[in-house]
Amino acid sequence: MSAQHAETPNTETEHSQTQPSTQVSRTADRVFAVVVLLLAAGLGLAALTFPAATQDSDPGTAALPWLITAALAVLGVLLLLRPQPSAVLPPASVRRTAAAILILTVVYAGLLDVLGFIPSTFAFLCCASRLMGGRRWLQILLVSALTAAALHLLFAGLLDVHLPAGLLEGVIP
Amino acid sequence: MSDWLIGLEAIADPLVLLLIVCGVSIGIVVGALPGISATVGVAILLPFTFALEPIQGTMLLLGIYGGAVYAGSIPAILVRAPGTPASAASVDDGNALARQGQADQALKVSVLGSTLGGIIGVILLALLAPVLASFALGFGPAAYFMLALLALTVVAAVSEGRMLKGLISGALGLAIALIGLDTIQGFPRLTGGSPELASGIDYIPVMIGLFAVAEAFLQFENRLGISLKAKGQRFSPGLGWLKKLAPSAILGSVIGFIIGVIPGTGGDIGSFVAYNEAKRAARKDRRNFGHGDIRGLVSAESAKNAGTAGALAPTLTLGIPGDVTSAVLIGAITVHGLQPGPALFDGSPDLVYGIFIGFLVVYLVLLLLGWFGSGLWARMIERVPATYLWPTGIVLAVLGSYSLRSNLFDVMVMLIAAVLGYVMIKGGFPLAPLIIGMILGPIAEEGFRLAMILEGDLSWVLQPLPLVLLLMTVASAGFALRRELRSTAS
Amino acid sequence: MSVHHPDLHRRVLAGTSLALGAALIITACSGPDQQSVQAEEGFPSRSIDVVVPFAPGGSADGTTRQLVAEAEEACGTSFVIRNETGGAGSVGFRSALDSTPDGYTLGTAAIEMSILEHFGIVDILPERDVQGIIQYSEQPVAIAVPADSPLETFEDLQTSENDRMTVATSGTGSIYHLGFEGMALVAGLEDRLVNAPFDGTASALQAAMGGQTDAVTAGAAELRPFVESGDLRALAVFGDPVDYFPEEVPTLEELGYDWDSTAVLGIYAPAGTPDEHVEFLSDCLDEARQSESFSEYMETTGLNQVHRDAQEFDAFLDEEYDRYGEVVREIGLVE
Numbered sequence: 001m002s003a004q005h006a007e008t009p010n011t012e013t014e015h016s017q018t019q020p021s022t023q024v025s026r027t028a029d030r031v032f033a034v035v036v037l038l039l040a041a042g043l044g045l046a047a048l049t050f051p052a053a054t055q056d057s058d059p060g061t062a063a064l065p066w067l068i069t070a071a072l073a074v075l076g077v078l079l080l081l082r083p084q085p086s087a088v089l090p091p092a093s094v095r096r097t098a099a100a101i102l103i104l105t106v107v108y109a110g111l112l113d114v115l116g117f118i119p120s121t122f123a124f125l126c127c128a129s130r131l132m133g134g135r136r137w138l139q140i141l142l143v144s145a146l147t148a149a150a151l152h153l154l155f156a157g158l159l160d161v162h163l164p165a166g167l168l169e170g171v172i173p
Numbered sequence: 174m175s176d177w178l179i180g181l182e183a184i185a186d187p188l189v190l191l192l193i194v195c196g197v198s199i200g201i202v203v204g205a206l207p208g209i210s211a212t213v214g215v216a217i218l219l220p221f222t223f224a225l226e227p228i229q230g231t232m233l234l235l236g237i238y239g240g241a242v243y244a245g246s247i248p249a250i251l252v253r254a255p256g257t258p259a260s261a262a263s264v265d266d267g268n269a270l271a272r273q274g275q276a277d278q279a280l281k282v283s284v285l286g287s288t289l290g291g292i293i294g295v296i297l298l299a300l301l302a303p304v305l306a307s308f309a310l311g312f313g314p315a316a317y318f319m320l321a322l323l324a325l326t327v328v329a330a331v332s333e334g335r336m337l338k339g340l341i342s343g344a345l346g347l348a349i350a351l352i353g354l355d356t357i358q359g360f361p362r363l364t365g366g367s368p369e370l371a372s373g374i375d376y377i378p379v380m381i382g383l384f385a386v387a388e389a390f391l392q393f394e395n396r397l398g399i400s401l402k403a404k405g406q407r408f409s410p411g412l413g414w415l416k417k418l419a420p421s422a423i424l425g426s427v428i429g430f431i432i433g434v435i436p437g438t439g440g441d442i443g444s445f446v447a448y449n450e451a452k453r454a455a456r457k458d459r460r461n462f463g464h465g466d467i468r469g470l471v472s473a474e475s476a477k478n479a480g481t482a483g484a485l486a487p488t489l490t491l492g493i494p495g496d497v498t499s500a501v502l503i504g505a506i507t508v509h510g511l512q513p514g515p516a517l518f519d520g521s522p523d524l525v526y527g528i529f530i531g532f533l534v535v536y537l538v539l540l541l542l543g544w545f546g547s548g549l550w551a552r553m554i555e556r557v558p559a560t561y562l563w564p565t566g567i568v569l570a571v572l573g574s575y576s577l578r579s580n581l582f583d584v585m586v587m588l589i590a591a592v593l594g595y596v597m598i599k600g601g602f603p604l605a606p607l608i609i610g611m612i613l614g615p616i617a618e619e620g621f622r623l624a625m626i627l628e629g630d631l632s633w634v635l636q637p638l639p640l641v642l643l644l645m646t647v648a649s650a651g652f653a654l655r656r657e658l659r660s661t662a663s
Numbered sequence: 664m665s666v667h668h669p670d671l672h673r674r675v676l677a678g679t680s681l682a683l684g685a686a687l688i689i690t691a692c693s694g695p696d697q698q699s700v701q702a703e704e705g706f707p708s709r710s711i712d713v714v715v716p717f718a719p720g721g722s723a724d725g726t727t728r729q730l731v732a733e734a735e736e737a738c739g740t741s742f743v744i745r746n747e748t749g750g751a752g753s754v755g756f757r758s759a760l761d762s763t764p765d766g767y768t769l770g771t772a773a774i775e776m777s778i779l780e781h782f783g784i785v786d787i788l789p790e791r792d793v794q795g796i797i798q799y800s801e802q803p804v805a806i807a808v809p810a811d812s813p814l815e816t817f818e819d820l821q822t823s824e825n826d827r828m829t830v831a832t833s834g835t836g837s838i839y840h841l842g843f844e845g846m847a848l849v850a851g852l853e854d855r856l857v858n859a860p861f862d863g864t865a866s867a868l869q870a871a872m873g874g875q876t877d878a879v880t881a882g883a884a885e886l887r888p889f890v891e892s893g894d895l896r897a898l899a900v901f902g903d904p905v906d907y908f909p910e911e912v913p914t915l916e917e918l919g920y921d922w923d924s925t926a927v928l929g930i931y932a933p934a935g936t937p938d939e940h941v942e943f944l945s946d947c948l949d950e951a952r953q954s955e956s957f958s959e960y961m962e963t964t965g966l967n968q969v970h971r972d973a974q975e976f977d978a979f980l981d982e983e984y985d986r987y988g989e990v991v992r993e994i995g996l997v998e
């Protein structure tokens with residue numbers, strides 16, 4: 001498997017040949033086209049509610065939104081008419097990893113304010129390293145704890161960033 | 174000439190030199206971290222400069238400035254995660270080189286380009302300072318609009334071979350930039366009543382998510398770790414190498430400097446415009462651009478650092494800041510009772526010429542630190558096992574977007590951008606046009622509407638500066654169109 | 664190349680959903696209650712957060728940092744500054760106002776608190792939401808023209824042959840814009856002067872100096888360096904020009920017009936903060952304000968010190984809210 005991810009339509013085709021389980025079709029581009037058209041429609045509808053300009057010669061707050069609506073609509077139709085074959089869905093096992101890291105990151109961001117920076121970062125690093133294929137638990141725990149503490153020192157201590165303290169409120173300076 | 178001697182005297186002070194080295198080192202650290210930019214480093218150390226002499230404080234801040242703008246490219250090259258928006262143009266070529274085992278060379282091209290850009294920029298600044306004041310003042314809304322149009326044609330250059338998807342990406346960026354308060358009319362667009370959205374979507378968390386975190390997600394999928402070759406090749410430069418780089422570096426420096434002079438645009442778009450021009454100048458020999466061409470890399474690198482010198486022009490001659498960092502710089506100078514402006518050149522030549530010479534020294538220090546550091550950073554990244562590298566990368570991205578304004582909102586924006594970036598990469602959409610659209614959309618819209626308000630009609634199109642820029646835009650767009658038609662025909 | 668472990672994913676997924684559930688419960692229980700809070704014996708017993716709604720390096724940020732640094736001793740606690748920027752200050756205002764009103768979260772006040780609601784940008788009613796603590800500086804809005812402009816005095820604006828003059832402001836809905844509109848209304852200039860809303864004060868000043876516009880309105884402190892250097896000529900100042908302009912620049916009042924417009928810097932707390940705490944903070948911050956090093960700092964940054972205590976400042980923000988509401992309605996910016 002190539003380390004390079006799909007960068008151009010060209011490498012994508014090569015990419016997919018080495019991976020028989022990857023689904024290749026023009027469906028993906030058709031889906032993208034529909035999404036672009038829906039975006040155009042949504043933006044156009046929103047722009048309808050924008051107020052008129054308050055100064056005579058000003059084209060107004062809705063002018064650029066209209067222009068972008070038109071551009072998205074034209075580009076969406078073009079994509080619908082000329083879809084390229086592309087590989088979008090990776091194999092099922094890979095999909096699960098992708099979903100797992102995404103959920104993990106979202107939960108991490110959500111817990112940041114509640115647990116505080118150090119505990120939530122420690123927990124995230126442990127889970128994520130495990131997900132990345134790390135085996136040795138002791139090493140993972142140690143590295144995660146040190147990284148979390150070091151980052152806190154760098155950002156809160158040296159860069160003066162206000163980080164949520166959470167559980168450790170009052171414990172750390 | 175004596176002014177230069179006075180400036181030299183002001184700089185030739187061990188404390189000043191020490192502060193420069195400190196500043197550049199701090200700058201490299203803050204610049205390499207995603208989301209933390211020169212502005213943060215400069216703002217933290219600002220109170221500290223009050224205790225120093227004006228020249229000492231200024232040199233500390235300028236060291237941070239130059240170092241940070243350079244260092245944004247280190248993670249861009251090594252892990253496709255630009256530390257600052259100005260480095261986004263270096264991602265494609267720089268990271269392609271790193272993946273070919275040429276990380277050392279790419280980092281050396283970057284530091285050489287940044288240094289050359291900085292030095293050429295400072296020389297242009299010193300020679301042209303008085304003229305630049307009137308150039309910057311003459312740059313009205315109409316010219317801003319036309320400049321933004323010209324820069325938008327860069328979208329074509331960074332999405333060659335997949336123009337349609339590049340244009341969609343750019344239009345998406347323009348649409349995202351619509352969100353927030355419209356300052357012309359005081360109307361909150363697409364905000365749904367949320368004060369966070371009223372301030373608009375900042376392009377820095379978007380950039381972090383789109384590039385850095387989307388890349389990390391892909392690495393989780395592949396679990397292959399860093400894609401640098403285990404034994405990265407050490408690189409030693411030759412004369413031929415320098416000869417190949419020189420034209421693109423000089424072109425990039427001049428372009429980056431000019432765009433940097435215009436207040437409010439900063440270096441963020443200069444690097445893209447320079448990249449576009451270097452690619453065009455390469456004519457038939459541009460196949461490799463975007464896949465690891467050192468000329469493409471050096472043009473973007475020199476432009477972004479030449480922009481730092483350019484931004485000083487309106488700062489020093491008018492007291493009008495070119496970007497946020499120079500706004501803080503003005504604060505550092507005025508707190509000593511000095512007022513930036515033409516009077517500063519007559520009243521305090523030691524400070525003004527000290528700044529010119531000191532900024533040159535900043536770039537020499539940067540060259541030393543960067544050149545010898547390049548091998549070190551590549552090896553450092555290689556040594557960290559992938560198991561820890563990518564999780565830590567995500568933590569840094571979350572931290573970087575959180576620290577922008579101590580707010581989880583930007584973290585959410587970053588995460589949404591990460592998912593978007595992941596889907597876009599999978600779907601074959603180029604990412605850079607989205608960022609370009611986000612940066613340029615507001616400049617273009619405000620410029621157009623203000624020009625209409627000021628003139629009352631479209632007559633501003635025929636003013637000299639806007640007209641020249643318009644012709645350049647038409648030429649650039651026509652060139653890109655012809656290129657695209659030819660490539661689809663063959 | 665690693666081997667896939669399906670059960671590993673399942674475990675991680677299960678773990679994350681558990682954590683997510685826990686997070687939801689914890690957040691649901693820990694929402695700040697907006698009821699008024701009992702005064703605390705021995706206040707303050709811990710550090711106080713101060714939300715600065717503007718970026719580091721600006722005058723709001725710099726003066727707040729300096730003021731609270733001086734106040735550590737007088738107030739007997741430390742202060743933690745946090746910049747929450749965006750939406751012309753609305754993000755930071757909202758954040759401080761949504762916190763528990765126990766005196767431990769304060770914010771840097773700006774006149775935008777009394778303006779933003781009129782544009783539907785953020786729901787802040789000073790009377791309902793804001794408890795003023797202290798005002799420490801103010802700068803009146805002023806109008807200036809480029810040095811080479813044919814306009815010599817304020818009256819020239821009314822008599823000039825040019826009946827469509829553009830005035831650079833720092834964005835529609837900003838204090839410098841509303842100050843300008845209020846002036847235009849009372850001076851009968853609303854049909855001659857056109858608002859050119861630039862993105863911030865720096866851009867507006869640049870446009871005026873470059874001759875892109877006929878005039879500019881901005882804060883007196885921000886105009887002063889360019890007036891002193893001769894790049895701009897001040898025609899009138901919309902308030903008391905303490906410490907900012909030479910005496911020959913007339914105030915609107917001297918010209919016979921009833922309009923004033925001032926940008927302020929101060930500290931506020933969310934409404935509902937116990938009176939004892941407000942009074943305590945107002946007093947100790949005032950002590951810090953009068954300290955020698957704070958006065959020196961204000962002098963070097965070119966800002967004056969105009970003091971209002973908690974009651975005065977609170978009433979001021981309420982009045983300004985009403986006044987600017989009238990202007991916004993009169994010029995037809997919102998229905």
